[in-house]
Amino acid sequence: MTLLSKIFIDIKPDNVFNFLMIILCFYIFHFYYKYFTRVNPLPGPIPIPLIGIFMVNKDIDDQINKLTKIYGYDGIFEFYIAGKRQIVITKAEYAKKFLTPSAKDCKIYWKRFPKVGLFEDLGTHQRGLAFNVNFNNWKLNRQIYIQSIEKISNSNETIKLLNELFEELSSYWIDLNQNNYNSGIIDLTAWTKRFLNDLMFVLSTGKRSFAINYYYHKLKNDKITQKIMDSEHYIECLTYFLVNISIAFIPKILRRFPLIRYHVDKFIDVRNFLFERILESIRERREEIEKISSSNSFDVKQLKEDLLTSFIIANTPYESHPQKSVDSSLLRAFNDDEIGSILFDTLTGSTDSVTSAFSFVLYDIAHHPDVKKKLLDEINSVFKDDLYRQITLDDLEKLKYCEAIILETLRIRSPTTIITRYNKEPDEIAGYKWPSNTSFVMHVRGINNNPLYWEDPDKFMPERFFKPQKTDKLYGFLSTSFGAGLRNCPGRKIAMTEMKMLLALIYRRFDIELADMKAPLDISPSVMAICKKLEARIIPNPI
Numbered sequence: 001m002t003l004l005s006k007i008f009i010d011i012k013p014d015n016v017f018n019f020l021m022i023i024l025c026f027y028i029f030h031f032y033y034k035y036f037t038r039v040n041p042l043p044g045p046i047p048i049p050l051i052g053i054f055m056v057n058k059d060i061d062d063q064i065n066k067l068t069k070i071y072g073y074d075g076i077f078e079f080y081i082a083g084k085r086q087i088v089i090t091k092a093e094y095a096k097k098f099l100t101p102s103a104k105d106c107k108i109y110w111k112r113f114p115k116v117g118l119f120e121d122l123g124t125h126q127r128g129l130a131f132n133v134n135f136n137n138w139k140l141n142r143q144i145y146i147q148s149i150e151k152i153s154n155s156n157e158t159i160k161l162l163n164e165l166f167e168e169l170s171s172y173w174i175d176l177n178q179n180n181y182n183s184g185i186i187d188l189t190a191w192t193k194r195f196l197n198d199l200m201f202v203l204s205t206g207k208r209s210f211a212i213n214y215y216y217h218k219l220k221n222d223k224i225t226q227k228i229m230d231s232e233h234y235i236e237c238l239t240y241f242l243v244n245i246s247i248a249f250i251p252k253i254l255r256r257f258p259l260i261r262y263h264v265d266k267f268i269d270v271r272n273f274l275f276e277r278i279l280e281s282i283r284e285r286r287e288e289i290e291k292i293s294s295s296n297s298f299d300v301k302q303l304k305e306d307l308l309t310s311f312i313i314a315n316t317p318y319e320s321h322p323q324k325s326v327d328s329s330l331l332r333a334f335n336d337d338e339i340g341s342i343l344f345d346t347l348t349g350s351t352d353s354v355t356s357a358f359s360f361v362l363y364d365i366a367h368h369p370d371v372k373k374k375l376l377d378e379i380n381s382v383f384k385d386d387l388y389r390q391i392t393l394d395d396l397e398k399l400k401y402c403e404a405i406i407l408e409t410l411r412i413r414s415p416t417t418i419i420t421r422y423n424k425e426p427d428e429i430a431g432y433k434w435p436s437n438t439s440f441v442m443h444v445r446g447i448n449n450n451p452l453y454w455e456d457p458d459k460f461m462p463e464r465f466f467k468p469q470k471t472d473k474l475y476g477f478l479s480t481s482f483g484a485g486l487r488n489c490p491g492r493k494i495a496m497t498e499m500k501m502l503l504a505l506i507y508r509r510f511d512i513e514l515a516d517m518k519a520p521l522d523i524s525p526s527v528m529a530i531c532k533k534l535e536a537r538i539i540p541n542p543i
């Protein structure tokens, strides 16, 4: 018997407890020693070791917002999340290096995360977009992504699809209304999420999913087929993944702890299920493309314009715009896992974000009758009495007030709470010199509601966007909700198209009354402000 095993056998439960207590005391001492000797001490709450400062079961965006109001007056403060120091920036001037980065700053502040724990274990940190930590690989993916998403963001086909899906949705709403389901009250967040999922599924994979169909039949207690049920399970998984994304960052050493282990395993199962569904679509589409392209009369124009097709033909002779200024060793066709990772980021990033933003928009309109009146006036002036014709791209162009409402909602409250960046090299920010790998957190609401840049920042005034804003000069765009600089949100155009279309489509034909005007927004306690539900009475306008 070795000396070591003898020692372990001799250990009694009391000794184990004492040993653990000594480690804990040591950890606490070490934590506070590092805290009190940290570089550039900034204002901020004193952290609790391991936990940091946040109540994990409460709206995190709201908690950060309260801290910003207490400590963020100078544009920079600090807080701790799970034992790690975060430098919070609430002044656009200090965030300029992330917002409008020069070529040099791009390289320094390109990283969103230093490590992406679970994704590294799954090997997906070198693929896709959102969690990719390999600069050259990300750059190529991003270039191809921008070209592909540009094609669908403002196309006539996308607008036609939105019109058609809405016809289906409104027929369900009218039927529920006629049958006085739940006294006319429906959950608008639940419907929007399913509508947007069905839309993005077609735009991404060319295939239809049946989430709105499922939801309607579920409410009516109808019999539901397996195919339709699958769409619903998929949506539940998408939301679970996004709401619980912080699980991916739990340090490896903690992942097997009894309570944590269950959540980590569930998170991986959900992620694998979503990924497998995407891989299925890729395999099907590859077969279709091979079949069509083997014909003698094949013309590239015969191929569909969805994202999946664009990724499959990227870096192949079928691609119309070959990629430039990227690492030439990467110029080969994507394999299934690479395409899967890009589509995965699209499907997880596009449904709950737009759903929540749109739920906030509906909530704000309901609480501002003057804004609602102006919105209805604009809709009436564009569509006159013709409420049933398809909305076109030209109509969308004219809906300027609609757009201003969305921007104002996103300014006041966005689904995006924070935007993170790590500096690859030591650098100076806000007059302080920071070592490399400092974690910077741009607080979206902190900048979007800062009185330095916005007149009456707490007031809901869509009209403000008809005048130039101070922020135009600072970072050249109106809202930091979609992130900033080199790594900003590539889906912002399609997100705005979806929300403008939905606003016009809904208010052209329906009136919305919130079920409880006094209720605050119902937000999940997650790093992203995901709206859980928005109950409202939806009343068809008299024809």
Ligand code: HEM
Pocket: 112, 129, 130, 131, 142, 345, 346, 349, 350, 351, 353, 354, 357, 414, 415, 416, 419, 420, 481, 482, 483, 484, 485, 487, 488, 489, 490, 491, 492, 494, 495
């Ligand atoms: C209102 C809706 C949306 C909001 C508020 C939003 C916000 C954001 C933010 C803040 C980021 C990080 C930006 C940064 O770090 O600077 C981001 C990244 C991203 N978003 Fe969105 N987004 C929305 C909709 C969409 C949609 C509709 C899509 C896809 C169709 C999408 C796809 C992505 C992707 C792929 C990334 C990762 C980009 C990269 O790492 O290069 N988003 N989004």
